[in-house]
Amino acid sequence: MELNNAVALVTGANGGIGGHFVDRLLQSGVAKIYVCARSINKLQNLVALDPQKIIPIELDVTNPQSVAAAAAKCTDVSLLINNAGTSLNHGIISAPDLDAAKAEMDVNYFGMASMCRAFAPILNRQGGGAIVNILSLLGKVNLPFSGSYSASKAAAISMTQSVRAELAAQNTLVVGVMPGTVDTDLAKAWPDPKVAPAEVARAALQAVVEQQEDVYPGEQAAQVSAQLLADPKGVEKYMATFLPGMELAGTNA
Template sequence: MEINNAIALVTGASGGIGSHFVEQLLHSGAAKVYVCARSLNRLDELVDLNPDRVIPVELDVTDPDSVIAAANQCSDVNLLINNAGIALNQGVIAADDLKSARAEIEVNYFGMMSMCRAFAPILKQQGGGTIANLVSLVGKVNLPFSGSYSASKAAALSMTQCVRAELASQGTLVVAVMPGTVDTSMASEWPEPKVAPAEVAKATLQGIIDGQEDVYPGEQAAQVSEQLLSNPKGVEKYMAGFLPGMALAGATA
């Protein structure tokens, strides 16, 4: 699909990669961009970019009523960008309890799933449209330093593949976006190399234009994705060296 004249919705728009998606969408000619966050006052700067084209929406992806309300308000969307996510950098065994794992799965998996389910019929009415799910390279190989986050992203990747299959008949392109470490506050303690969030947004939109189902923004993501094809156990063993509580050096996020 073309981004020019698209009507897009971006979850998690107020921080991290989200704001860069909004900027790139506007630059690429999107007719309207719904920007979503749990608090409307976090969206003021984005609205100021173009008040005629940027529409703020209060949304908590973990609240089914909030998701339904957003779908009702934004019934003209033909491009859904599921960007909302959290990473709490906990292991599985090393964590004190399951609170972090539950929080990550609620946002990164169930929240994304709820948005896909709510907007699938809307996209069908618009002729198919596109869903872009921000997954992660660690959805393909676990990084124990952030093990429960990695597990939530693996679930998100599998769910994305299911949604892709289920919505193929209505002509909806479903894109899995799998960057490595992104240079955001969420990954502030993570090492170089990091891909710029603007590059993630730009690569994703280009992937949508090109009809790609899997997008690997940045050199790190491209290299590791190739290594996972040629030597998956080698990549797993390398990643296994980055355990909870360790200083990281060269891992992905």
């Protein structure tokens, strides 16, 4: 899909990766970008980049009314970027309860699914278009100190495959992006190395242009995804040893 003259919508646009999506989309010559955040006040800096092209939208992906209102306003979207996400850094057993796990599932899985459902008919009217789901390498292997986040991303990876199959007939490209650790607030507690958020946006949008379904931005993601194919149990055992503050130097798997 060509980005030139596309109409994009970015969820979590005020976040670390979200802002870089907006920059890249502007450089790519899109016609319009709906930038979405839970609080419209957090979008002023982005709108100032190009007030003609950038439209702020208040959106909480966990609220069905909010999702429906966004879909009712943004009826010309041809590129949906499901970037909003949350990580509360809890294990499954060590967490005081399952509240964090439920909150992560609500945003990372149900919120993303809800956006795909709301915008599928809109993309269909644009001839198919594309959905970019920002998933995570941690959906492929669990980092136990953030175990419930990994579980929510695993659910989102599976959901992405379903959406891809279900929307194939309407010619919608569905891209799954699985970065390793990205240098944003969300990953403050996670081990190095960290890929730059600009690289995640670049790789994801290149995949849209090149019709590539699965993307692993950065060296760490490419390396670990290859190791997962070669020795999934070895990678699982290696990741199980990690604690906040440690450096992920290589899995030897």
